[in-house]
Amino acid sequence: MTHSDQTRPLQSRASGPLTGKVRVPGDKSISHRALILGALAVGETRISGLLEGEDVLNTAKSMQALGARVERTGDFAWKVNGVGVAGFAPPKAPLDFGNSGTGCRLVMGAVAGCPISAVFDGDASLRSRPMRRILDPLEKMGAKVISGGEGGRLPLTLQGARDPLPIVYTTPVASAQIKSAVLLAGLAAPGTTTVIETEASRDHTELMLKHFGADISSAQEGTHGRRITLKGQPELHGATVVVPADPSSAAFPVVAALIVEGSDVVLSDVMTNPLRTGLFTTLREMGASIEESEARGDAGEPMARLRVRASKLRGVEVPPERAPSMIDEYLVLAVAASFAEGTTIMRGLHELRVKESDRLEATAAMLRVNGVKVEVSGDDLIVEGRGHVPGGGTVATHMDHRIAMSALVMGCASDQPVSVDDTAFIATSFPDFIPMMRSLGAEFS
Ligand SMILES: O=C(O)C1=C[C@@H](OP(=O)(O)O)[C@@H](O)[C@H](O)C1
Ligand SMILES: C=C(OP(=O)(O)O)C(=O)O
Incomplete structure (x- = not known):
């Protein structure tokens, strides 16, 4: 939008x-994640209480553009039929995330694990925000930036990995968006993807991945941090999400x-x-x-x-x-x-x-x-x-x-x-x- x-x-x-x-x-964070995990799951996801704000509606559109079926079934009630892990189809047009850092960065992670390329774009505010923090780990996992602005700024074209690699990654700043992008790409990789954060950030991705059937665990790391371990290539099943x-x-x-x-x-x-x-x-x-x-x-x-x-x-x-x-x-x-x-x-x-x-x-x-x-x-x-x-x-x-x-x-x-x-x-x-x-x-x- x-x-x-x-x-x-x-x-x-x-x-x-x-x-x-x-x-x-x-909740905005949970709404984005419910749509994205619904799109990466096999079967039907039912979401109630979804935030129908522009940021989240842009994520819903991007999931549709990547091949999932996303439908509004009532007030704040949505249904998603997913394509399965690594199952996104190449989008026909650029994905427009408007003002939303979360939508853009999490979807970059999900696309990085699929053998497709996609153009990511947003409004003037989003175009000015740093994306290198997301692209660095995704490149280690095998994704490639085909074209993009200075410092990895939008608009950019990301080519996902044909054979994504699992990594152990320590986030340079406390950021749930970086952590989530790596975990979403890690879904498509064989073996174990690990994210270490020295200060714990919001854990909605971890909680929801578990809810959709992934094998994921989290342990204390140092005084304020966490070590999150995800087993790759799970079959995520559709779920019911109450936001x-x-x-x-x-x-x-x-x-x-x-x-x-x-x-x-x-x-x-x-x-x-x-x-x-x-x-x-x-x-x-x-x-x-x-x-x-x-x-x-x-x-x-x-x-x-x-x-x-x-x-x-x-x-x-x-x-x-x-x-x-x-x-x-x-x-x-x-x-x-x-x-x-x-x-x-x-x-x-x-x-x-x-x-x-x-x-x-x-x-x-x-x-x-x-x-x-x-x-x-x-x-x-x-x-x-x-x-x-x-x-x-x-x-x-x-x-x-x-x-x-x-x-x-x-x-x-x-x-x-x-x-x-x-x-x-x-x-x-x-x-x-x-x-x-x-x-x-x-x-x-
Ligand atoms: O993961 C999320 O849903 C969010 C993480 C935070 O950003 P960072 O990951 O950049 O800290 C926060 O500011 C943003 O509003 C939502
Ligand atoms: C930082 C925010 O969101 P985002 O990073 O998703 O644009 C916010 O909603 O305050």
Whole structure:
């Protein structure tokens, strides 16, 4: 899906208490993986609660272009009939992943294990993001880059391996996308593919591979790392996947409820995989009232109901080893930190520089233009909280959904309204964000 070129500005102003019960959309990481594994399995996969955001819809289209049958059977309900491991057919046209790093990089891994070539492309944001980190291990496994931009940038043509080799690979940065690309290519290789990460990243690929019948195991490596071992050439069977609500999307109403006085908001079915909940841990350390109940799980992914009540927050120091478990949440944490009393120091954020935008600089700019004192020091972000935010600024979103949503959350409680230049990219991950926030009482106009 190509993104609409029309920009959609919006303003957010302080409202009365936010109240109500909502279910944010399905988890983006799990939605991509359900479609990809469904396409690599034999038989039928049924997915409920799929995120119908642009990023995931682009992955669905790419699976179809590679030969799987992908059908929408109802609201958030999808059916995939797969082609089997290494069974992708050559796509007739370039695969367009729009704004989505996850879709593009995971599908590169899956294509690398098939004897086909495919053109990978995306929007201006995705074209600027590094792909060498994916291509390096895939080339070791036998895939080849036929053509591509500088530093392996999109658009590029990848030729998959006829006889993929299993490898032992240590990821150079904590990245579930790198890990997943290697594991998906490793499905087609004979023998054992091993990925070692010195800091554990989200493990949805491992959990879902197991759910689809792969022989995969994971062991502790050092203090914070993991060693993942996958036996190649399994027969993956179609499965039923229930997608829990996305904690990275829940982050926005959670922070809004914390900073708007008198708020009391309930979020159902939020995924609570510990490799995704660093934001909730940090907010609790800051004094946030976030109560968890109705804990349950499906296919190894835990979920719970969260009740969030407005809270007085204080500044904290966030250690660098927590970064992988909240990598997409620092923008909205910086908003919470702006409303806290005292300094919040977030350490080890180098990976934020290579997301949909340079999120380290973009977050600092979002705060600065709204009167918050903030500093970027190397890879650290330092926010001086003063208990209130002046607001009054216009935030540049840089084709980045999470900047747009964070800025709108900031405006929910700032002294003056906060404007954003473009909300269009919110549709990549949280298409109902604006109406859902309004249903809780937010004033967006
Ligand atoms: O694997 C995934 O689903 C994701 C991994 C993370 O990226 P990295 O692997 O680049 O850290 C995260 O930022 C992204 O939103 C989703
Ligand atoms: C970084 C993100 O996604 P992706 O890498 O898939 O574009 C995100 O959703 O914040």
